[in-house]
Amino acid sequence: MVQPNERTILIQRNATSYTGDNTKPRRVVVLDVFRGLLMVLQSLDHARSFLTALTEHETWYSQPVYKDLVPSISRLVTHLAAPGFAFMMGFGIILFSESRLRIGWEINKLLKHYIIRGLTLLILNAYFMIFGIIYVIDSIGNVSQTPKSIEYETVDFGLWRFIWLLPGEYKWLFSMYPPLNWLSFTIFGILYGYITLKQAHNKRYNRNLNLKIGIFLLTLFLAIRIPGKFGNINPELLPSPPPGTLFNNPYLTSILQFVNAIKYPPDLSFITLYMGLNHLILAFFYSIPSSTPYSILNYFIDFLFSGPLLAFGQSALFFYMVHFHLYLIMGLILTFLFGSNQEPPYSIDSWQFWSMWIFGLALLWPMCIKYAKFKSRKEPDSLWRFF
Template sequence: MSQTFTVSEDENYDKPRPKRLVSIDILRGLVMVLMTLDHVRIFFSNARFDPLDLTQTNVPLFLTRWVTHLCATSFIFLAGIAAYLSLQRGKTKQEVSSFLFTRGLWLVFLELTVVRFGWTFNVNYSATFAGVLWAIGFAMIVLAALVYLPTRAIAAIGITLIVGHNLFDNIQADRLGEWGWLWAILHEPKRLEILPGMRFFTAYPLIPWIGVMAAGYAFGTVFDLPQSRRRQLLRRFGFGLILAFIILRAINIYGDPARWAVQSSFPLTLLSFINCHKYPPSLLFLLMTIGPAILLLDLFENQKISRFIKPLVLFGQVPLFFYIIHIPLIHLLVILLAIPTYGLEAFAISLSKIPPDYGYGLAIVYDFWIIVVLILYPICNWFAEYKAKHKFWWLTYL
């Protein structure tokens, strides 16, 4: 039997509270911590350029950004797995579908309101963007319909969307006339003017992310198997996807809009090789991130709950709460640290308005990352204890 960690059931308090797989909680917690690193870097770094731009970046900065690619993919893949496991815990397909639909709508609402406020600290919603909660929310809404299909059909749909969506890379929203906005939501990051004076940026186009969640749901069947067989399959799938990435990337024909190229040095050439397209996530990007995520699930299967792992388990139990509070926390710290230099102008700092001369080197960025995670731990621990002691229906949505 796999090692488990007893926690309160997130979705239904009227039924017996089953045990959750600790490997999933650990990986989800690791994802939250890495995501925090990326968001701390965005606000605190003095490198005001794309860290993946090989003409400007350096290896540590590139890898600091690159390793956080694991986050969105893993979180959406795990959300699909969790949806399947909720069926195994006694829920009916109708109950799972209803929960996915309502939670999906809730996540989209949070993205466009609360999360956007955390990034900007203003209530002028004339400009907003569709981030990761938008993608997760709509993927859940689609999965709410897909769960009525056979699991193999859901797997086929997920794999088709992941493998095939790059065939449509050459389709541009601008060429589709009045339907261009729909293509931007589905496949092409684009700034839209939905109404006069109201702008909307589709940062996370939906098609591949829907595929990832559907694939995660189908992959949940692996967790029905005995531990020895499950771990064998986890290793096979994980290494298999990584090998598929290496082969397809080496061929350099299909799977990513940008081809890799030989650079002025071997390290830069290697960075070019692993620098895959995230917006939207290409086939190669997803192979490169889902493969390691699956291997981490295998690694965490027999992980003991040590004092070093316990924080990851905790963060993995309350990921949405963590996500909602970590952005305004980082934003607030930036403002407080900027006041001595910029005075009242520091309060205007936001995601899109960071002074060009503001920021710190990468070592200091890592220090701030650790500080933020340490602050988040007692807050998340309080919320986890509160959630375990209370049975309010609204807690299932946080």
């Protein structure tokens, strides 16, 4: 691993402020901040589902036509979260395994840790399902009401279709993220982590690599999207384009439709566009200097790399669990006070929705700081560190 110096060190000012232990190996702060950004975007999507009537989802079965700018952007920008999380899961496996092997863990202990972590996540998932607070339950209900073709109704796809391929509901099974589709992001993260492990603290290397990957993926997205056939799931779900549209491609009718890719399951356009943007965001974070001659910029840098994004990223699962309950409670209070929200999208005034979303993040910030300090005092194999 390269030695930290003026040219290569990552921005780590106050990086251990939430852990209170400067003797431990320093984390790659950029990755924590990036993970924190993904958490914020995810919370926007969930808050939108709990606090507004806007519930469109881009699926194999139906695709919304986005027209209004604010509701559309508030949905599309959150698409960065799911592939980013799956990618970071794979990347995190490499970083975590390397750090634990370095302190003397054996392979058997490492495998035991991952088994326990997986079982813990399954239990947490069951909790969310039992109490019905995963917002996509509503979306799958909408999907189930979408008219299906005669062929669809007469073919029994069976259980494995929902486990491996498409989102849906089959008897006792509910599957919104079939593993065969999303595993590719995690495998890519593992490969990326393996390749970059020895350069984890080399700022220039990671900036250039992420920039190249991002540009390559976005170029591939254009090559797929402009013709509108291969790599685009069911473009016929959208209204027919006006006569004379290039390639008769409905995705070329507006900028919003151009970036409106199918997420459930992710088609190739979705993968290349949003993973390309994720890599450009990482490249941007790696490009930010540790200090500048300008005090205002230094304040921004300190806030970015020592503020809420760092706290959210270092307590990601804790944030995930708490923010669901927080915005759910907000939604229940609004329903109790004003009645069920049956109006068009954002019937709650925009400033009210955005204020409540930001207020929720403000409440989560100190909670995540305290939890990060709490778990840092636990042993490396403590269950509390899973969160």
